[in-house]
Amino acid sequence: MTQDLIARARAWLAEDPDSETRNELGKLVDAQDLDALAERFGGTLQFGTAGLRGELGAGPMRMNRAVVIRAAAGLAAYLKANGQGDGLVVIGFDARYKSADFARDTAAVMVGAGLRAAVLPHPLPTPVLAFAIRELGAVAGVEVTASHNPPRDNGYKVYLGDGSQIVPPADAEIAAEIDAVRGLGDVPRAESGWDILGDEVLDAYLARTDAVLTAGSPRTVRVVYTALHGVGKDVLTAAFARAGFPTPALVQEQAEPDPAFPTVSFPNPEEPGAMDLAFETARRLQPDIVIANDPDADRCAVAVPDAAALGGWRMLRGDEVGALLAEHLIHKGARGTFAESIVSSSLLGRIAEAAGLPYEETLTGFKWIARVEGLRYGYEEALGYCVDPEGVRDKDGITAALLVAELASELKERGRTLTDLLDDLAVAHGLHGTDQLSVRVEDLGIITNAMRRLRERQPAELAGLRVVSAEDLSRGTDRLPPTDGLRYYLDGAFKARVIVRPSGTEPKLKCYLEVVVPVADASELTTARERATAILEGIKRDLAEAAGI
Template identity: 40%
Template sequence: MDNWEEVHEKWTSFQNLDPSLKKELDHLAGDKKKLEDAFYKELTFGTGGLRGVLGPGINRMNIYTVRKAVNGLAQYLKENTVNVYDRGVAISYDSRYMSQEFALETAKVLGAYGIRSYVFDELHPTPALSFAVRNLGTAAGVMITASHNPPEYNGFKVYNEDGGQITPAEASEIITFIQQTENELTVPYLERSELDNKELLNWIGEEIDNAYLEELAQISRLDDDGIKREKDLPIVFTPLHGTALELVTKGLRQLNFTNVDVVKEQAAPDPEFSTVDSPNPEEHQAFTMAIEEGKKSNADVLIGTDPDADRLGVAAKDDAGKYRVLTGNQLGSLLLDYILSHSDKAILTNGRLIKTIVTSELGRKIAAKYGVETIDTLTGFKFIGEKIRQFDATGETFVFGYEESYGYLISSFARDKDAVQAAILACEMAYYWNKQGKTLHDALHDLFEKHGFYLEGMSSLTLKGKEGSEKIAAIMESIRKEPLAEIAGLKVLEVEDYLSGERTFPENGSVEKIKLPNENVVKYKLDNDCWVCLRPSGTEPKIKCYFGVCSSSNQESVETLESLKTEMENVMNQV
C-alpha cells in the first residue's frame, strides 16, 4: 500500500470529495496520529463484510469504502451467480448513523452494473434481510449494521443466495475483486434518478413482513387450542432503540400474548442509543429500564434485542424475586430443552444441534438425552448457516443452532441468528413453565441438577488502533510459542490450535488434525470437563478469552470459573 500520507493527499485533493467528509478531514488537519489511523490501512473486509468507525479515510466506514466493497461484490456476483441481473440483491439497514445512506449507496453501485436492488422501505432487522433473500430468490443480500457496537460504528454485512452470511471461501473471492478496485474515490455508480428511470431500484414493503410472520407462527410448540388461548403472562420488551419493535410485538400478538409492555423510552430508533451505555443485551446494564418497567407490572419475563435484532437477552425472577439476566449459554440450553421436549421423536432421530466451539457443553448433554447429535463449528453464526445448507444434501434435520453471544436460530426459514424467533419462543417457554409453577431460573436449575452445574464466562481486552492490533498479535504468538501446561491447577489435556488445524495431546505428544477451517483461535481442554479458549474478535478491537467449567455443585463451579478467569487475565496482561 502507498504511504498513508500519500493516500491522505489523494483524498484531500479529490475535487468531488463528499462535503461532509471534507469538513471532517479539515477538522483533523494537524492531528497526525488520528490521520494515520484513518489512512494507514484499508478497513478490513472480513468473512462477513466490513465494520468500523464512521469517518473519512480508507480505514473508516464512509460512502467510498462502502462503494469499493459493493464494487467487488458486484463483480463477484457477475462471475459466480446465475441470472444476477434479474434476481438482484436484497438490502436492509438498521437505526445507525448513515445506515439508510449506505443502503442507497449499495443500490447505486449495483445499478452501475445493471444489477437490480430490493431495498426495505424502512429499517428492518437482520433476520428479515436473511428471510427476504430466500423469499425473493435474490442472488445476495446486504445488511447495513454494526450490530451492538458503539454509536460511532457502522458495518456492511454480505449474505449469499441461501440467506446465510457469506462463507470464508466466498469472502475470499469477494476480497480479491475488492482489491482489484484501484481507487475507492472513483467507483462507478448511478444517481437515484437513474436507478428509478432504469427500474433498478425496488422497494420492499409489508409483503415480506407478512410472509415472515406466517413462518414465525409455525415455530410455536403449542397445539391449536394453546395458540388460540389468551395468554396474560406479563412480558416487558425493549428493542434498545433498534429494529425489532414491529416484528416482535406482532409475533407475540399472533400467539395471543395480551400483556406485553414495551419500554417506551427505548422503543424509538436512536443512533446514539442514548438510554444505555451499550445497546447490547449481553451487557446487563442494557436491562436497567426493562427491570424498572418489570417491577411496575410484576412481569414474569423481560426480553431485549440488539439494534439489528439478531441477538436476544432474557431476564426472569430468581428465588429472591429479583430479575436476573440469563447468560447466552443458559438461555440457549433452556430453549434447546424446550424444543426437544416438545418435538416428535421420529423427527429427532436424524436431528442435529449446531453450536460453536466456545458455547457451553451443557447443550451437548441435553441433545444427547434426546438422541440428537451435536455438531461444533468455529465461532460465528455464518458457520452454523453453512452447516444448515449442507443438510439440504445430507438429509440431516436442523433442530436448533446457538452461540454463547446471545445468538439463536429455531427455524431455518432465516439463515442467520434471529432474535425475533428467539423472543417469541422464549416468551412461549416462560408461559409453559409458569403453568408448571416454575420460573425460567427454576427450569435452569433442574437442567443443572440433571446434567451438572455448567458455568461459562468471558474476559476481554480492548486494544484499539495499530498499536492495539500488534499487542493482540503478540498475545496469540506468546500462547503458541509457550503453551501452558496447566491453568489454575487444572492439567491441560489437549491444545487445539485452529490456525494450524492441529490438536495436540501434551501427555504423549501425539497430534491429530482438526476438521474445521483455519482460524486464529487456541483452545485448551482441561481436567474435570473444563476449558479455556483465546480468540481475537473479528468485529471489534478486542482479544477475548472464554471459559467453561462443570462440577456437581454451583459453588464449586463458581470458584473454578473465577480461578480460570484470574489466571488467564494475568497471562494476557503480562504479555
C-alpha cells in the same frame, strides 16, 4: 511520508461523494493533522467473513460512502464473475447514522452493474433481510448494520443466495474484487431503477414466525421488553400480537430507534448498565420475564426474577437460554441436527445425545452454524439463536423471543419457571458453569502478544486443574478448519474447558470458560454453583496472568 499521506488524503477528498466526510477530511488536510490522517489512511478496513465494520468517518480505515461504494462494486463484480450478473440483490438497513445512505449507494451500484436491486422499505431487523433473500429468490443480500457495536460505528454484512452469511473462499474473492476497484469514477452508479419494497416481505416474515410455536400452546407470559434504541420494537410487538401473547410492556426510554443510543454507553444487552432501565421497569411492573433485543434484533437476551441478584433480576447467560430452547424444541418433537459453535457450552451436546439427536460443533459465528447439514437448531453463547432455519438461516432475536415466551408460558401453567427447568437440566446432565474473560483494547498488538505468549508458554494448570490437552486451532482439527484460537481441556476434581480467541467483530480478546460439576439431586445445586463460580474465577485469574493481560 508526510507528503505521501497528504497526497493520498487529497486524492480521496477529490472523489468523496459525502459532504460531511469531505468537510471532516478537508479540515484535517488544512491543519496537516498527521496523526489523525494516519489513523484514517494507515490501511483499509478489511473485508472478511463479517463483511465490514468500523467507525464512521473519512478515509479507507473508516466506514463511509466511498468505502461502501467500493464494497458494493466488489460484491457486484463477484456475482457477475460467478454467473449471477442479472440476479436480484436485496438490501436492508438499521437506524444507525448513514445506514439509509449506505443502502441507497449499494442499490445504485448494483443497478449500475446490471444487477437488480430491492431495498427494504424502512429500518428493519437483520433477520427480516436474511428471510427476504430466500423469500424473493435473491442471489445475495446486504444488511447495513453495526449490530451491537458503539454508536460511532456502522457495518456492512453480506449474505449469499442461500440466506446465510459469507464464508471462505467467497469473502476473500469479494475482497479481491474490492481491491481491484481503482477509483469511484470507475464505478457506474444508477440514479434510479431499484425497487423499494413494500411491507409484503415483512408480512411474510411475520407469517413465518407462527411456525416456531405449537398450535394451542399457552400464551400467558407477561414480558417487559427493551429494543435498546434499535429496530426491534415494531416487529417483535407485531409478532407477539399475531401469536396471542399479552402485549409486552415497553421500556419507553429505549423503545424507539435512536442512533445516538442516549441511555446506554454500549448498546449490547451483555454490557454492564445496558439492562438497568429494563430492570427498573420490571421492578415496577413485576412481569414474569424480561426480554431484550440488540439494536438490529438478531440477538435475544432474557432475564428472570432472582431474589439473590442485585435489584431482584438476573440476566440469563446465552448458554442458559441456548439450553432452555434446545430442551423446549425437543419437548415439542423437533428432529434434525442441533449445532453450536466451539465457544458455547458443551451442555447442548449432552441434551442432544440424551434425545438421540445428531449434534455438530462449528467455528465461531452463525455463518458456520447455518451451513450444518440438516440443521434444526443452532445457537451461540453471545445471545444468538436460530430456531427456524427453514425461514431464517441466521440468528433471529424475534423468533427466539417468541419461543422463550412460549416456554415460559408452558412452565407458568404448571407453576414453574425458567430457572426451575435450568435446575432440572443441571441434575440430568451436570451443572455446566460458564463465564467469560473479555479484554477490550485500543492497541491490537496486545491481543497479538497475548496469543503468542500462550502459544509459546502453555499453562500447566489453571485454578488447580491440570491442562491435560491443548489444541492450536490455527492448525485446524479433524472436524474444524483453521481459525486463530487456542483450546485447553482441564481435568482434576472437575473437568473444564477454555477457549481463547480474538473477536472477529470488535477489538477484544475473548476467553470462554466452562466447568462441569456433577449433581446427584437438587439439594446439591447451591453447593455446585458455588464450586463452579470459584473455579471459574480461579481460571480467569490464572489465565489472565498466563496471557499477560
